[in-house]
Amino acid sequence: MAVETGLTNAVLNGIVTGSIVALGAIGLALVYDIADVPNFAHGDLLTLGAYAALFVNRPGTVPGFEAFATDSGIGTGGLGMLFFVSVASVLGTVYHLGGIRALKGEWWGIDVPPAIGLATHAIVAVVVGALVIFGAPSFLAALLFAVVLAGALVPLMESYVFRKFRAKEASLAMMLIVSLALAFIVRFSIQTIFGGEIRSYEVDTVIPFFGRELDITLAKFFDLFVANNGFSIGIRETRGQEADLLLTLSYSWLELAAIIGVAAAVAWGVYRWRKGTAAVIGPRLGAALGAIGVFILGGAALSSGSLPADPWYGTRVRSSPLRLGIILTALGMMALLHYLLRATTLGKAMRATSDNRDLAMVRGINTRRVMMTVWIIAGLFGALGGVLLGFLFSNLTINLGFNLLLPMFAGVILGGINVYGAIFGSYVVGLAMEVGIFAIPGLSATYRIPVAFVVLLIVLLVKPEGIVGGN
């Protein structure tokens, strides 16, 4: 049964692309919304994160730093420096929230003795530093290092540049130009250090999986079949024998109907249950989670059998565990952010500041701290997105982030410049990019970004203020 990749494959790719765009777009939207900076340097923050990870992951390839690296890894001096930088980054990030007083715990929102605040921060910093140096040169340690470093560096843009221009009442256009200059500085600072070579991470991609070895970067085929007796999925390796089936999931129509029915019922039930509450998990999110839970449980419980011999229709999705992992990571980060925005006082203060900065100040919200938080989050998310992007593409170039800037902006503008809109817009853009490339014959992959942009253009022509509408 030879099946071809089709629209389903493009849609899945679109979701992967959308996830990466969203990771960047979240920070961009937060900064755009709350700090009023359409930050053209945001793409290069992703690049910054991606290259920072090299210090831990491939220390031998970092010019200047290679002196501290040995053949097998990083020398003691190098480890010491990484430890110091990690600790300083964590403390620096906290420092952005209000100086020494923030280090003493003032930003926690509850009264704590300064000593406890200081100690807690110090312990967290040391733990992060220890994780980095004991984990080095693993990919995860590198990721951690990149993220904490970006969290400390990115807010400097606000405190040393944008705040000064804001004090001069610079116009939005001026902020745009300033951020463009910053983009230049960030991008070429990286190039000054790393030169023009293309780099890559060194990652052990084989992990144990149900007793076998699974290379997460190797693509798998997910074959979907619709036949007389039901719906089935076969997972195969892309290499080697066609028959090398990793997993088969098969459902009769009855089973499928049952799963869908139960899912719908659960979704409806959860929706009714959560309706009228305003907790972290609202009615719509709750319903979606419930339905997905039923699908996973039901799918696992009822799966059986083999692939059909003569399907009516079959299509193939080509994807790798890594790509699926990126979707999950993005969703996980979004869940964290959602929790922050909905359940914590800080998050509510951020939303309040976004709604009405003057009123937020009247309520006693330190809007300057809120703004710094936003920049920190932009840095954290940006670095994470950058490292994942570098891993996914398997090589790092200096334009890595800038190439993603336009889709990110497209997503943010489509969504109407707020976090939730930006996430939605990013997926629209991601899907448009991949499905567009698939659906329009003769369009090569270089046209991904133009396709994203054409979507934005069409939307702006119809609704000049974006899909969701301006604030």
Add this chain to the structure above:
Amino acid sequence: MTEILEVENLQKRFGGITAVDGASFTIEEGSITGLIGPNGAGKTTTFNLISGFEEPDGGTIRFRDKNLQNIMTPSRDERVIWGGASALTFGAIGGIAGIAALGLGAAGTLGTIAASAGVGAGVYAGQEKAKQSRASHRNSRPFMLAREGLVRTFQITRELEEMTTLENLMLAPQNQAGENLANTWLRQDAVDREENAVRERAEEMLELLELDHVRNERSGNLSGGQRKLLELGRVLMIDPDLILLDEPVAGVNPALTEKLMARIETLREEGYTFCIVEHDMEVIMNLSDTIIVMSEGKTLTEGSPEEIQQNEEVINAYLGGN
């Protein structure tokens, strides 16, 4: 006397708030009409509606017996040009797509289809544009009103701050030959001649408003009162029939206020018509022939200044209470 402006049952809502709720009044040619009312009565919104800066949700405004919306609607010629431009744009996109497809070799037919689809879409869009332009262009075109002789000033003065006082005035006259790019290159003499004439008028206006000592000052550097004068001068340069003044003396010192009032009085005698929103009751009562009182988006009453000052309803509107 004839009516120059006729407002009937005007409505405007912002979100859930009704700013103007059935205001109706008329303005006589050659008169000075004051528009007063407590905060939030909808005076400025009414001004914005009359001057075309906002779109009414209901009711009609007639200027010299012409419906305002008709004045602002593009003419047939303009619509044809618009349609043509859209057709050209879409046609060009279609054409490029066609060429692109041809270049792929195998997909020549596809290219032709794309191109014709593009042109087709262009023509269709053009027609649609022509049909819809009545709706879509309506309120981005307040400039059509100024061409007909209805102009306004702004409550918070909006001088062009990086331009000099003189330039601010020289900008205003309509249909200057030099505003046409081709003329600036091909008919320089004519442009220069006209420019000299415009400058002369502007200088006269500066003298009249006693702004001649700041003629080359950036208007951003003028005092609040001078800016008010400049705004007035700028609309006078257009030689309009009806002038809407939004708080002309707010922030102007008493001496200058006197002068301004006198100036408006003289202009009225020369045949200009004024409609003024002003909070300084002294000024509005002395200046106006007729006063219209607005409250909660409606026209409450209308009458001479004396009548208005005696009117219990008006006093209640201002002081509230039952």
Add this chain to the structure above:
Amino acid sequence: MALLEARDVVSGYGDATILHGVDLDVDSKEIVTIIGPNGAGKSTFLKAIYGLIDCWEGTVQFDDEEITDRRPDTVSELGLCYVPQRANVFPTLTVRENLEMGAYIKDDLTASDFEAVWERFPILEERQNQRAGSMSGGQQQMLALSSALMIDPELLLVDEPSAGLAPDLVDDMFDRLVDIRDGTDTAILMVEQNARQALSVSDRGYVLDMGENKFEGTGEELLESEDVAELYLGGG
């Protein structure tokens, strides 16, 4: 010593001076109303007190502490709260979240704080999980007032509490303000267009005109004053 003391406040927007030296005192537990014709600078004065716009000259003291030119987010910590005229709730936050933001500077927010609000405005309890922006103007006004009261301020600045309310709600609103003064010992300084009703519930009143103090007196004195009525319509 008065609770709030403003002396010779000069302020405005850009380079337009709106206030030309305004004086005002508010004592504890009293309602003071500022009235005056349009453009008198009433709202501007409240903003200048709260530091939302800069005081160019003059001083503002609250509880013997100088608050001139303090950042607004540090003013509320002193027990001074402000309800702007428009845009006085966070539209995308729920009612409950709005109240939480009202209590932002309070460390120990308890259920009883909310109970107090629900008691005063039961409709807010019903709608506590609704987005504030989707409520009617009157409900938003209640929410704004409640949010400001979350920290039990010593003084509440209210800009036109009756603006945009249906006539039957206006009375209600002023009664609430009296309740607040009597029930919580909070002093209230309000700016009102609706002069008669406002003055009838006020202990004292000030009349501003063209950015200057014109008259001051008890609510009743001002209510009966011919001069005040004249000020609104000039000449006469």
Add this chain to the structure above:
Amino acid sequence: MAAADVVISFALLVAIYGTLSLGLNLKFGHTGLLDFGHVGFFLVGAYVSTFFVLPPNDPTDFTEYIIGLGDVPILGTWAVGALVATVLAGILGGLVALPTIRLREDYLAITLLGISVIFQRVIQSEGWLANGPDALRGYSPPLQSLFPLEVGTLAGAAAFGLFVAVVWAVATVGLSLQQEHESRLPLSEIYTVTTFGLASRGSGLFGSRFTVAAVAGAIAGILSTGFLVATTGILLIGALVSLYGWLVVTVEIAHKYSDLDRREWAVGIGLGTGLLVALLPLPLLDSLAASVALTLGLLGTLVFGYYKAVMSIDWINKAKLTVIGVGGLWFVSIWYVLLPIADPISAGSVSGVVGTLFENAVWALRFGGDGIGYRIALVGDVTVRLDYSRFQLALFVLSLGVLYYILETAVQSPFGRVLRAIRNDEDVVKSLGKDPFVYKIQSMVIGSALAGFAGAMWAMYSQGLTFRTGDPETTFIALLIVFIGGVGNNKGVLLGAGVYWAFQQATTQLAGYFPAALRVNVLAFRLVVIGVLFLIVLYYMPDGLLGREEYSAEVKTND
């Protein structure tokens, strides 16, 4: 390369980027349209003009492109190519603007950037269109076949005559501006002579200084053409033209800095010398790390010291930019005059010293190689020729001059006044009965057309195009140039282009001291510095060196 040749290639780039930035200045500086996709029209202009000059595509070679009109008479020439490129870029700019111009400023900037990226991607991925990701070569620049010039033929003499005419006209404009000031030199007399007596006739047909300069240039060009047809005295004319240029430059500088007092001169010269000293470790020290560290340290000290001085000393603060100008001039003179003769001096060769000085003095001609031989006292045997880049410069400057004049006419007219009003407040323009939309579209059309023409110039200059020509960096540089000189100030834009390329040239030369492996890093570092400088300009002098142009709206005195 002699120092003079470096200056010529610098001037070529200034002309190209000046044109490009003038276009952006019309959009952003005058009308307030933030076009982040300006480079898109530059790209279109470059490729379109190339299509007109390339021969038809040869399927057997390794390049592939869609159109090659090079073999078609008249149509297939660079002049038609440039014209069509300009017009097409303009039309494209208008079409792009039609739907987008109503967007708010940040959306507009992002959307236009996106559109320029689309242009770039199309070039990059469509192999059949313009050789895809590979360079498109084979452009033969205008009249290059004439070079090296054959003196004695009419074509060769005429080409040289054109160069003379342009240089003469530009110098004459400069002189006419200077001769109104007081000077110890008999400037008006010189002016009368170099304008062939036209200036003394006062007003009338020859009244405007630009007309006078143009006619004087034309006369000078024709005279030298005639002279060259008859004789082989190219050196004589070259020397004469060079001398005239030096005269004007000297007078200009002398006047500009005449009101500086001695201590300001001293600080300026100290700055220039300090810069030189700071850079000395690079060529002199063997260890790269040591020389870089030392240089950066010295540079840092210099900048910090100057910053401190500006902050603490009043008179330096007042003259801070003029002093930097003096320092720059001093540095350039050392580089132009002293450094080239350093080697001959150390070799003790007098004729070498004199020869080098002479070559740099007669900048209008290129020395060495095939050419006409002369024997000069003290210098010895030399060969001279007019090389192609000097001729190209004449072409570029000529077109830049014409474009500048056209543009300046437009922005000084009521049309320009409406544009500035739109930038200030669109609603006011509407309330005064003018449709901002129409003006914004026109501004986009003209601005984009200028970018298209700059693209055509770039094609002539670089002779090989890749999709990288359309990198967003180019827009950024154009924006920087606009901000350096002064937003909304056309003269400032030309100055800005000069300052930017001076910095580029200087740092390119420095990059030569680094090992090849580090070039990328050094060039990237240069861009970091540019970014930082941009921020400094934006923060400390948002109006640029010359500030916004004041349009006095006085009666035009016809000049």
